[in-house]
Amino acid sequence: MRRTGLLAQLIQNLCCLPGVGPKTAQRMAFQLLQRDRQNAKNLAETLLKAVNEIGFCQSCRIFTEQAVCDICQDNSRDTSSICVVESSADVWVVEQAAVFKGHYFVLHGRLSPLDGIGPDELGLAQFEQRLAHGQIKELILATNSTVEGEATAFYIAELARKHQVKAYRIAHGVPMGGELEFIDSGTLAHALNGRQQI
């Protein structure tokens, strides 16, 4: 079997996508070349642009190609209420639940000392300064209900207590061990409305 050259390289590179093995990658490569050259070109160019231009929002750390994201620029939103989530995808999920009208803070991870992920890696030093300034009145801690997600929420709740900011943990409806990204909007709306101070 001959799998050298550009086509083999393309198939190998497609395998870096989550859930894509060699067989799927091969099918993708052939479809892109056979039927979808314009789409393939668009995808390649957008991906390159995204990798080069998408960074963190200065304020909430959500993925954006702007300096400050649309949510942080939206004057109709409450700047005193901050929902803390693990990922940019989680922001979208919370937005879909449509019961939260404050701002966000995206950790891009969770505390995980064994992987070398501490408060600094999650932007929490910078976030603590904002807590100290007194503009933030409440935190809604919407990290995943995994062991690490709970530990992260607990850590941030301690920071909040230190600066006399109320901290709430989203509660009912999120199944234990579940990840926020895979929860339906109704359940999440319930979890947000049923938040408990911690």
Add this chain to the structure above:
Amino acid sequence: MRRTGLLAQLIQNLCCLPGVGPKTAQRMAFQLLQRDRQNAKNLAETLLKAVNEIGFCQSCRIFTEQAVCDICQDNSRDTSSICVVESSADVWVVEQAAVFKGHYFVLHGRLSPLDGIGPDELGLAQFEQRLAHGQIKELILATNSTVEGEATAFYIAELARKHQVKAYRIAHGVPMGGELEFIDSGTLAHALNGRQQI
């Protein structure tokens, strides 16, 4: 929910991949940006290069970035025996069966009058000239055993008969309605060895 900008565009473009819906595309986009920027860059660059540089081998029409592919350049192979397949992927599958040592001809499709795919679109005018030259002694017709694949094989067998070239159809082991790409090597080896003249 805010899905504007580069990230939304990336997710939309990822949906052009076969089997990738919006949810999977979102997971892919976040993984690429969160953990895999270097891989994402490599993938984008390889994909762009592939779209721009990969074309058909002048001789067998397999996908390659070279003018003539490695198989056609391999002097140890029998130039008088040609295996006709529907796609470049099928060449790899036949190579894995490791019982065929001739050359290939890739149709990049199958006869489908309703979709406007006739002999010209499959390169068969050019291929008939080669049949007329007399160098080719046998054809092995390894199109899929679908209705259109069978019709295509029958059409090419007629061309072969016209030019006194023997044509064989791969036979036993390929399940009816099945596609070559998804068949194991052992079954395919059996099908190649048990070929019947048509």
